[in-house]
Amino acid sequence: MSVAEELADALARDVLASAPHLGDEHDLIREIAKVLAASSTTTEEAFMTAIRIRIAERRARALLNQKLAEKGLPPAGTRPAVKPAAKPAAAAGQPPRRPAPKPPEG
Numbered sequence: 548m549s550v551a552e553e554l555a556d557a558l559a560r561d562v563l564a565s566a567p568h569l570g571d572e573h574d575l576i577r578e579i580a581k582v583l584a585a586s587s588t589t590t591e592e593a594f595m596t597a598i599r600i601r602i603a604e605r606r607a608r609a610l611l612n613q614k615l616a617e618k619g620l621p622p623a624g625t626r627p628a629v630k631p632a633a634k635p636a637a638a639a640g641q642p643p644r645r646p647a648p649k650p651p652e653g
Contacts, residue, residue: 555583555593563601 548556562579566572576598583591612622 549593551587551590552593552597555590556597559594559597559601563598563605 558579562575563572566575569575576595580591580595583594608623615622
């Protein structure tokens, strides 16, 4: 991720977290985007992309949690994660371990 993308994403998180306390979320996003566009269109585009991604994820997560609730299941992220079975070292792309050499007799 570029510096502009990292900064824009951090700003997007802060804006979305602050919006409920400051009024209309969409107006706040537009104001921040306008300030960014005046200085850096690249950063403004990265900010708007981060905003869209986070809003889309929030809506999708709400739908997922609604579907889970309909089945009497807890919200996503609150259940223990299912961990995949451990892979042998050779299967994980690592060479097999060689046994330690035996000391010389005698």
